[in-house]
Amino acid sequence: MSPTSKPETLLITLTGKDRPGVTSSIFAALAQAGVEVLDIEQILLRRRLILGVLVTAPRDWRRLQAAVEETASSLGMVVEVDRGSGDNKPRREGRSHVTIIGSPLKAGAMSAIAGRIADCGGNIDRIERMARYPVTAIDLHVSGADPVRLRALLAAEAAAQSVDVAVQPANLLRRGMRLIVLDVDSTLIQGEVIEMLAAHAGHEAEVARITESAMRGELDFEASLRARVRLLSGLHASVLDEVYDEIVVTPGARTMVRTLRRLGYRFAIVSGGFSQITDRLAADLGIHYARANELEIVDGVITGEIVGDVVDRAGKARALREFAEEVGVPEAAVIAIGDGANDLDMLNAAGLGIAYNARPIVQQAADTSVNVPYLDAIVYLLGISREEIEMADAEAGIVTPSPPVS
Structure with a gap:
């Protein structure tokens, strides 16, 4: 562009130490010229402000440039005014949200992820921090x-860099009400309920061995479940109360449910475990739907048999579809979270299948993996920041721990 020709647009970039009134001062200078605002971005890092404003160029654009530079000088900030033509219209094809979760998140990982995005022909249009602790x-x-x-x-x-990366199309589903379906053992809670019950029967090691083989997909789930349940024969039903009291809910699970319920989300748990445990867990956590196997109990004693059909791999996917229909959402709006081979059909049936601290076979098949020990990390994939969670909790009188001072 010729130095004397009139530009169509001006990009004004202001940087410096933030203080109250910076943005209003710049816009006061722009208002005097009667320009139209086409685009704007502003970020704040450690009290350093970066403000970018794209405006139409007035007839006397040099006068506006001088006014903006004078305003920036009075604020002790640096400003650049770039002349150009055209709007800042975004590319609409192939739009995605790429969420990166690390503990820690190192610069090398960010470099590698950005490099692979470039290899795909992608451009990073915007970057937002969702959480820092x-x-x-x-x-x-x-x-x-x-x-x-x-x-x-x-x-x-992501596997090479030891971080979690989720890729989701940028569409309205991310902003709408969704159904979240969770596995229970080693997902919603820590450990396996059937192993806890087996410990009371003196068969913990044997049951744990069978469970691990089944979760890796090496054994038929129904056959392995019936074999494990038979080892519980003769236990008094009161053991179920003892085991329930021993359950440790996965860190972040309550926060995730509490936060997303505020937004109208619905929750379901689908388990290869036992309804005598999962129904109580659903009521305790505020989960709307639950489906699991029912232990047969006669005269207060566990018989070692299961009542009705087994909730196996296919049964979990079937339950997900039934819950989605009851809630009134398409399967594309369902998020499924699990860790074992019997969760694979459920993960595949959902619009977003998340392998949570899962076996390798599950991580390879799922849409994405989350390997940090906090279940509420899931909310970052939905565009919800830690700051928004803590603000909502504070308004409800819930105190959250503060991050360490670095």
């Missing part, structure tokens, strides 16, 4: 890359 979560707004190819490429890079 107890994990670091960053959300990248990416355009120009096919989400399916991007997901496959970033999954391999």
Whole structure:
């Protein structure tokens, strides 16, 4: 562009120490010129402000440039005014949200992820921090890359960098009410209920061995479940109360349910465990739906048999579809979370299947993996920040721990 020709637009970039009134002062100078605001971005890092404003260029654009520079000088800040033509219209094809979760999140991992996005022809349009404690979560707004190819490429890079990366298409589903379906053992809670029951029967080691083989997909789930349940024969039903009191809910589970219920989300738990435990757990956590196997109890004693059909791998997927229909959401709006081979059909049936601290076979098949020990990290994939969670909790009188001072 010729130095004397009139530009169509001006990009004004202001940087410096933040203070009250910076943004209003710049816009006061722009208002005097009667320009139209086309785009704006502002971020704050450690009290350092970066403000970018794209405006139409007035007839006397040099006068506006001088006014903006004078305002910046009075604020002790630095300003650049770039002349150009055209609006800042975004590319609409291949738009995705790429969420990166690390503990810690190192610069090398960010470099590698950004490199793979570039390899796909993608551009990072915007970056937002979702959380800085107890994990670091960053959300990248990416355009120009096919989400399916991007997901496959970033999954391999995430494993190499020991971080979690989720790729989701940028569409309205991320903002709408959704159904979240969770596995229970080793997902919603720590440990396996059947092993806790077996400990009271003196068969914990044997049951644990069978459970691990079943979760890796080496044994038929129904056959393995019936074999394990037979080892519980003769236990008094009061043991169920003792085991329930021993259950440790996964860190962040209550926060996740509490936060997303505020937004109208619905929750379901689908378990290969036992309804005598899961029904109580659902009531305790505020979960709307629950489905699990029912232990047969006769005269207050566990018989070692199961009542009715077994909730196996196919049964979990079937329950997910039934709950989605009851809630009134499409399967694309369902998020499923699990860790074992019997969760695979459920994860595949959902719009977003998340392998949570899962076996390798599950991580390879799921849409994404989360390997940090906090279940509420899931909310960062939905565009909800830690600051928003803590603000909502504070308004409800719930005190959350403060991050350590660095």
